[in-house]
Amino acid sequence: MKRSLLVQQINNKKSFLCVGLDTDLEKVPDYFRSRPNGIVEFNKQIIDATKDYCVSYKINTAFYESMGARGWDAMEETCSYIPETHFKIADAKRADIGNTSSYYAKAFFEKLNFDAITVAPYMGEDSIRPFLEYENKWTIMLGLTSNQGAQDFELLKLQNGLLLYERVLETVSKWGSDQNLMFVVGATQASELANIRKIIPNHFLLVPGVGAQGGSLLEVATYGMNPDIGLLVNASRAIIYADNGADFASKAQQVALEYQNEMKQFFR
């Protein structure tokens, strides 16, 4: 998906919501647990209920891989059900030596037809290059994550005075452009967003951590927005597990609508 199309979707819907389909068979309503294709049926109902209020869906591969080949099938089927209008993210946090990364790119961009994949920076440029070579596909690099462990390495100070994550933003942003690269910045790191926008003013940011992890949408929007909005704010558990009963889908819809209602105030 081209950036211009993503920005158009965001402005049309006055929403920059991404719904995270982190579906765990242990946490969905009982009805789905006994169904042979329960995960996909659940996801389809969530997609139908939320698609008018979000512009993107994010599938975290861990939840599907924990079910083996059947989970991989469910991921494939879910991905192909997401409307073409919505930006499809594989939250996979991959990266390997170049030859190997090209197989990951094939898996997620060709086989599964995602628009984007999240990647990790540690192994450097040649581990990311194969993803960047696909036209109209996006590479979303980990920047500053929402978890406690961000302090272990991401916030280390380098000899030149930069923090490691700042160096990652600076360096990686030169490997591509704001037309094929985004960065992950956790919503719990809102205080750093003003600083991050000095380094990468134009890139889109994927922002997890609003909701279950405690981040504030108002803070994220205040410090993180750019003229194209430039944000995809993800909520997973807060939406898909809004209710555990028969009306889980309408409750999910209600929560997605609440997010969208809060988001629309930031549009002129």
Added chain:
Amino acid sequence: MKRSLLVQQINNKKSFLCVGLDTDLEKVPDYFRSRPNGIVEFNKQIIDATKDYCVSYKINTAFYESMGARGWDAMEETCSYIPETHFKIADAKRADIGNTSSYYAKAFFEKLNFDAITVAPYMGEDSIRPFLEYENKWTIMLGLTSNQGAQDFELLKLQNGLLLYERVLETVSKWGSDQNLMFVVGATQASELANIRKIIPNHFLLVPGVGAQGGSLLEVATYGMNPDIGLLVNASRAIIYADNGADFASKAQQVALEYQNEMKQFFR
């Protein structure tokens, strides 16, 4: 697998060879390409031919994921064919926030029954903790990798004078012990091995990059060995694609034997 058992296997065989099953249907002999379960059939022949000369097999998930759910099935079937005596590594380079990493741990340690998984350090301790909680399972952290991109971040100098990868070794080694943690050090980085052994003298190192990537086994053994040998040296393409014809398996066996012959000189 317990460390004592791994060390026993290594001493019995006078080998610390790990065979990388990075199997690509485009690169195997023609015969397998048209078979519905060709990847698994190829892998089984490679395993039968090499198992007497190696102590470990490593499956890089990228190659299997590029084939979709069918690939995931092939990974499962291959993994269950590897003898119990051999140390089974999922080269997956995963890590995510703690809740999510626990699903990866379930996928690779429970569903697929690997002995070990490779992980990436960027997101810090809580992203790795779920892997370390499994008894007799191993977490193999990226340390200093064999690719060009290692220079981008791994070799950055920190304010306290350490290189980033040195800090990763120092910090991560405290999260577990030499009974459940190993580190990836590329064979092309042999000059750094003496230094690495000062930081983590007792841990096993997984060493890719001998063969196709140009690393030297003699250098790796000279600078990297410890009293338990402490090395798993991986060769993938050099073994599994040793020949493209009908006798690919005997050629693979021959190359594995050559590695083992070179390795046995390092045993007393």
